[in-house]
Amino acid sequence: MTEVENAVVLRGLGRDYGDLPALQDLDLDLPAGSSLVVLGPNGSGKSTLLRILSTLLRPTRGEATVLGYELPKESWKLRGQIGYLGHEPLLYQDLTGRENLELQGKLHGLSVEEANHRIDMDLEVMEMSRRADRRVNEYSAGMRQRIAICRAVLHRPKLLLLDEPDSNLDPEGRELARSLIGPGEGRTRVLVSHEPERARAEADAVLTLDRNGRAVELAS
Amino acid sequence: MTPSRTAFAALLGKDLRTEIRTMRSLPAMVLFAITTFIIFRYGLDRTTLSGSLAGGVLWTTLLFAAILGINRVFVSEQEEGGFDAFRLAPVDRTVLFTAKAAALFIYLSVLELIVVPTFAVFFLPQWSGLLPLILVLVGANLGFAALGTLISSMAVNSRARDLLVPLLLLPLVVPLMIAATGASAPLLEAGAPSYEEFGTWLLVMGLYDGIFCLVGYAVFEFLLED
Numbered sequence: 076m077t078e079v080e081n082a083v084v085l086r087g088l089g090r091d092y093g094d095l096p097a098l099q100d101l102d103l104d105l106p107a108g109s110s111l112v113v114l115g116p117n118g119s120g121k122s123t124l125l126r127i128l129s130t131l132l133r134p135t136r137g138e139a140t141v142l143g144y145e146l147p148k149e150s151w152k153l154r155g156q157i158g159y160l161g162h163e164p165l166l167y168q169d170l171t172g173r174e175n176l177e178l179q180g181k182l183h184g185l186s187v188e189e190a191n192h193r194i195d196m197d198l199e200v201m202e203m204s205r206r207a208d209r210r211v212n213e214y215s216a217g218m219r220q221r222i223a224i225c226r227a228v229l230h231r232p233k234l235l236l237l238d239e240p241d242s243n244l245d246p247e248g249r250e251l252a253r254s255l256i257g258p259g260e261g262r263t264r265v266l267v268s269h270e271p272e273r274a275r276a277e278a279d280a281v282l283t284l285d286r287n288g289r290a291v292e293l294a295s
Numbered sequence: 296m297t298p299s300r301t302a303f304a305a306l307l308g309k310d311l312r313t314e315i316r317t318m319r320s321l322p323a324m325v326l327f328a329i330t331t332f333i334i335f336r337y338g339l340d341r342t343t344l345s346g347s348l349a350g351g352v353l354w355t356t357l358l359f360a361a362i363l364g365i366n367r368v369f370v371s372e373q374e375e376g377g378f379d380a381f382r383l384a385p386v387d388r389t390v391l392f393t394a395k396a397a398a399l400f401i402y403l404s405v406l407e408l409i410v411v412p413t414f415a416v417f418f419l420p421q422w423s424g425l426l427p428l429i430l431v432l433v434g435a436n437l438g439f440a441a442l443g444t445l446i447s448s449m450a451v452n453s454r455a456r457d458l459l460v461p462l463l464l465l466p467l468v469v470p471l472m473i474a475a476t477g478a479s480a481p482l483l484e485a486g487a488p489s490y491e492e493f494g495t496w497l498l499v500m501g502l503y504d505g506i507f508c509l510v511g512y513a514v515f516e517f518l519l520e521d
Contacts, residue, residue, distance in 0.1 A: 155385030184297035
């Protein structure tokens with residue numbers, strides 16, 4: 076793929092659940108390598124926006140272009156270039172943390188050597204190396220979130236979609252997570268947060284949605 | 296795109312590893328089948344069965360034991376976010392269908408490895424029909440696996456999953472059961488097994504398997520979309 080100027084371009088994007096509009100008339104240009112924080116009350120469509128950008132959800136109307144690919148037509152080209160961290164950790168409970176990451180590596184086409192190298196490195200960063208061989212159903216919520224962060228970045232995605240990534244993490248865990256999912260290193264990030272002050276500090280742009288899923292502010 | 300063979304092996308390996316670790320499907324299927332044989336033995340008040348009655352008892356039991364496994368095919372994907380994790384990966388969607396169908400085929404084969412000899416001990420005076428019966432079992436397992444995976448993927452997002460699976464599966468599986476019973480009955484006759492219409496019934500099963508493998512392959516991607 077050629078490098079694109081804007082990682083995310085949205086024009087009149089909307090999504091309904093039945094008769095209920097969750098997201099309405101959203102326009103956005105997010106330059107590659109920058110961080111966007113999405114703020115808004117519960118039910119304002121923040122998570123819906125992330126799921127659309129991740130290709131997990133189809134928009135009801137409007138246009139969305141992510142990393143140069145038009146959604147949903149070219150979704151299949153985009154998969155593998157997105158790191159998605161949602162409310163659920165997307166981890167199999169009866170596998171160990173390491174086994175979950177190995178499975179993720181295989182699904183993303185990494186060689187065994189490359190996957191193992193990255194898994195060891197990321198587990199070390201998140202201070203989970205010693206506990207990686209325990210089953211996920213034995214983890215605390217914070218430990219699950221640490222492994223989920225490793226899962227989201229294992230394939231080194233160009234675009235990170237993070238839905239409240241700090242949830243369940245203690246202050247130490249939040250600090251550790253910064254090196255994997257924080258700003259910098261050319262990553263484009265779209266981050267949903269309920270902590271405006273903390274999120275604004277590391278954002279290049281802030282999008283605020285209202286209860287009807289409309290953008291009320293887009294500030295740089 | 297990740298090579299389909301790599302993704303298939305990873306998904307199948309995950310399912311088998313999880314089943315060996317948790318034993319959530321197979322023990323229940325085996326226990327159900329053996330209990331049913333005991334009930335048939337005392338309910339029918341017969342120590343031996345042969346022909347179509349033997350075929351009927353065997354396939355009724357296997358069908359309902361299979362439903363227990365089919366109900367659980369996609370439970371971990373639905374409850375633990377496996378569907379989303381898979382949909383985010385650059386993998387052909389039909390790989391999940393083939394991996395799940397392969398896992399179900401293996402579960403059914405293991406079930407039959409335990410249950411069919413038990414059936415023979417309970418009911419059959421002589422066992423010479425068991426060897427050709429393997430062909431019938433393989434043919435039926437293929438059909439169960441393809442149709443079961445398809446139905447399970449349709450029902451998994453419903454809270455009435457346990458009701459929906461038999462409701463959708465049972466009418467569709469009737470032709471397969473007729474063919475399986477038809478092929479098994481002459482093999483299980485008292486005395487030497489006969490091969491009357493054996494080939495015809497196997498052909499019917501092969502046709503059924505082919506149709507549902509193709510249907511599953513063709514529609515599975517649409518079933519995975521939101």
